[in-house]
Amino acid sequence: MKRSHSSHSSSPITPQTTTVPLSLPDHLPPSSLPIIPYHSKIVASLDKNDCCVLTSSTGSGKTTTVPFLIYKEHRLFKEHSKLKVTCTQPRRVACTSVASYVSSLCSVPLGTLIGYNIRFDNCTTPQTVISYQTDYMLLRSSSSSYGRLFPEYGCIIIDEAHERSLGSDFVCSLVKQAMIARNYPRFLKDDSDITSLSSEIKSLRRIVRKRKLPPLKVIVMSATISSETFSKYFSTPNMQAKVLSIPGKTHRIDVCYLSEACEDFVEGCVEASLRLHCSYEEGDILCFLPGREEIDSAVYMLRKLLKEREEEGKSSYVSEDKVEEVKGKNINVLTEPTDGAVVLPLYSSLSPSQQQQIFLPLPANCHRRIIISTNIAETSLTLSNVIYVVDSGLEKKKVLTQTGVGVLRTEVISKASAVQRSGRCGRVRPGLAIRMYRELEFEGFKPVQRPEIEGASLSNVVLLMLTMGIKDCINFDFLQPPSEKKLLKAFHTLHRLKAVNDSMEITPYGEKMSKLPVDVEWANLVLKSEGYGCVKEVLTSVAMLSAENIFYRPTDEREAAKAAQKHRRFSSFEGDIPSLRSVYETWEKETIYVDPSLPNVAKRYRQLQSSKNLKIPSPEWCSRNYINSRSVAKAHSVRFQLHDICKNLYMNVESSCGSEGYVDYLKCVCEGLSHQIALRSVVSSDSSEGSSSQRPQGKYKTLSGIEVNVHPNSTMFQRNPAPSAVVFTEIIVTKKTYITGVTQVKKDWVTEFHPDR
DNA sequence: GAGCACTGC
Known part of the structure; x- marks a missing residue:
């Protein structure tokens, strides 16, 4: 595996100059993790079965210990010394943090024997034997007939499979095929007498025999609720997928329901949070609401009520009238702790510094955080001191209508999500979860989240399948088959873009498109730009579009006006896409950008600043201009990656239309x-x-x-x-x-x- | 004249 664009990549590996070869310890340091007693059972069941479904709740230690365990204990890796283990994750942070934790447990430098691979940051080397990577990285690395057999791996572990992301669902399908192709009738010389195998698997079998590929073991790790889905899917006619349930490790969590439905869920959540604050000892409160609007108004009400309580000497009882009284007033900034608590909003469109507030130590006169959050705290961010959870039972979801129009709706969550939300307390000591709905309502929740494949466009998936040599997409063994209509729509899109020909076979143009890790429509726009002589400008536009949320728009009225004024400077007469371009081009001209994950950031800033003292550091420039610094940084990385790929496709990446060629650029955007x-x-x-x-x-x-x-x-x-x-x-x-x-x-x-x- | 949840290549 090679490192992605080394000049830019963010976690450099110190070259190993030592002559002593690195090695992993035989065992991980002893611990009391609930999974430890199950270790021999897991190894044994993977001997008898090709696939094993591991279920447990949080805190069992499966993600950190299972990849190491399989690599050290399973005989496959003793018989085939070159084979590796990989574990897929739906999120980038999980890859980096787990890989770094496990390598420290093993006392080996991160990126040597144990590493991770995520977009823009490949921290693996040829000697890496245990890797953590995002589902999409594994998909990207398997885009050929040979690649989809995952030849370098002896075991693939799919973690958090119950989340049912498009990526992990597709990884499941590919891994299942590879598993059958590599393991199925080992005792036969050829498959001529096997009629039950699909032609797809038969052609993979030919490659397996030619290359003499060893067997492939699969572990699917999921929450208990959906184990059956996976065990059924991964069972083959002659081999059952074994289900192993492992206890998790959390403290006791008491769950309360409402006895009668609450009228206004925002008010209800505010009241519940306040009652918890008044009557329970210290510990953070985490409250889940669907979106920004609800969160902002709940934060306002809570701050106001806490202030009143403090002024009245803490004696007042929280009444419903009180909550009603402060509702719907203008939001002003009230961030200082009141009545021993600080109320903090949490959602993705907040600026990074505002998000960081939840991790700051509490001031002396304050003993509790009340965090009002979207789904971001359900899986993506871990808050360590939460003892109480208030759950509105609602979330916002984007739903595709039949005409392909996106509708953002507030919907009831699934049982699995409710459990996940409650589980956010009780990590450090016993917790309490208040569900703002009746138990009867909970029983009516759908058991698991809707798989992402149901609402997503399939154009990119189908294109990827075609590059892998999968010919029959309609009869492909999906974990959950999409409707034929949706698959045909994807083909129609690809045909319109000339990525497939009239026989629905991938064209050379389609092959090029598949190399670009963006939506097929954007990939087409990038490839078209050379003909218009504006590759540079289109790369910038596409990178900015895929970064999203470039403009930071505060809730506070006065701040919002200031932001709008600053944004006016970037606005282009021709519209939004040229305006995004203008932000990037101005950012590039006026700032110094240093990748924050590079070592010695401060030193580099000083060096850069002394040489070009007209420029100011990127974070400062961004906050001054009400631009989301995370998004611009992402656009910068995306642009770098696209630029590299285009160069490899022999495109003229220096082609630029300049200011005179504005019309050509707009026409190119129009064609795209x-x-x-x-x-x-x-x-x-x-x-x-x-x-x-x-x-x-x-x-x-x-x-x-x-x-x-x-x-x-x-x-x-x-x-x-x-x-x-x-x-x-x-x-x-x-x-x-x-x-x-x-x-x-x-x-x-x-x-x-x-x-x- | 609104007010967009969250991931990922």
Whole structure:
């Protein structure tokens, strides 16, 4: 495995100059983890079975110990010394933190025998035998007929499979095929008399025999609730997948339900949090609400109520009237601790420094954090001192309608999510979870989260399948087969982009597209840009679009006005995509950027600053301009990666249109988004046609006939006169149907790309 | 004139 773009990559490995070869210890340091007594059982069952489904709740130690255990104890790795173990994770942080923890337990430097591989940061070397990687990294590394047999691995462990992400579902399917191809009838010389195998597996078998590949063992790790899904899926006619349940390690968690339904869930959560604060000893409170709006208003109410309580000398009882009274007032900043508690909001669109507040030590006069959070605290962020959880039972989800329009809805969570949320307390000592719904309602929750594949576009998945040589996508053995209609739609998209030919076979152009780790539509735009002589500009645009949330828009009214004023500087007359470009180009010109994960960041800053003292450090520049520094940093990495890939595709990556070539750039964007064009509807106040009272309005109709409005966050919002034709990046329904990423194009181009109109 | 949850290549 080679390191990704070494000049940029963020965790350099110290070259091993020592002549003594590194080795792993025979055992991990002794511990009281609940999984330890099960170790021999796991190894034994993986001997008898090809696949093992391990279930347990949090804190069993499976993620840290199982990969090491299998590598050290299973005979496969004694018989085949070159084989490795990998463990997939749905999130990047899990890979880096677990890999670093396990390598420290084994006293080997991270990135030598134990490493991780995530996008922009491959911390593995050829000597790495145990790796943690994201599902998508494993998918990317297996994009060929040979690659999908996962030849370098003797065991693949799929962790957090119950989350059912698109990536891990697809990894399951591929790993199952590889497992059958590598393990199935070992005792036969050829497969000629086996009729039960699909032609797909038969062709993989030919490669296995030719390359003499050793068997492949599979471990699926999941929450208890969905073990059956996986054991059924991974069982083959002659081999059962073994289910092993391991106890988790958490303290006792008491769960309370409401006896009657609550009317307003935000008020209910505020009241419950406050009662917990008043009547229970110290320890943090974590409250789950669906979105930013609810969180901001709950934070406001709580701060206000705590202030009143403090002023009244802590004697007052929390009444429902009190909660009602403070509701719906203007939000102002009240961040100092009141009544011994500090109330903190937590959601992804907060600035990094605001998010960091939850990890700051508490001031002297304060003994409790009350954190009001979205789903971000359910899996992605671990808060260590939470003793109490308040769960609204709701979350926001993006749902695709039949016409492919995204709708953001507040929905009831699953039982699995409710358990996960409650489990956020009781990590350090016994906890208490209050569910703001009745037990009867809970019984009606769907058992598990909806698999991501149900709502997602399949174009990228199908393209990936084609590069792997999977020909029959309709009959492919998915963990959960998508509808044929959705698969055909994906093929239709790929055909429109000329990634597949009329026989639905991948074209050389499609092969190129598959190399670019972005949405197929963006990949097409990047590849088209060379013909327009604007590769540089399009790379920047696509990188910024895939980073999302570039503009930081605060909730506080005065701050929001300041932000809007700063953002005006970047806004381009032509619309949102050129504006994003302008942010990046200005950022590049005016700041020094040092990758924060590189060593000696401060020193590097000083060096850079003394040589070019006109520039200011990136975080400072970003906060000054109300730009999300995390997003720009991500765009920067994405751009770097795309640039590298384009270079390898022999594209002229230096091609740039400059300021004179603006029209070419816009036309290129128009071609790339030519399936997402909207035309202005001319609303006439006078009934006679062609009357002078016709005024351009911000009302548009897409080519597919959907009536849409320009989103208020767009630079094109309330533009007068409104351009007659625009392209957009997304349709989203909230209170109205909005288009975002709105960019002005010429009407002539519309007819050029759609001659049939 | 709104107000977008969360991941990942």
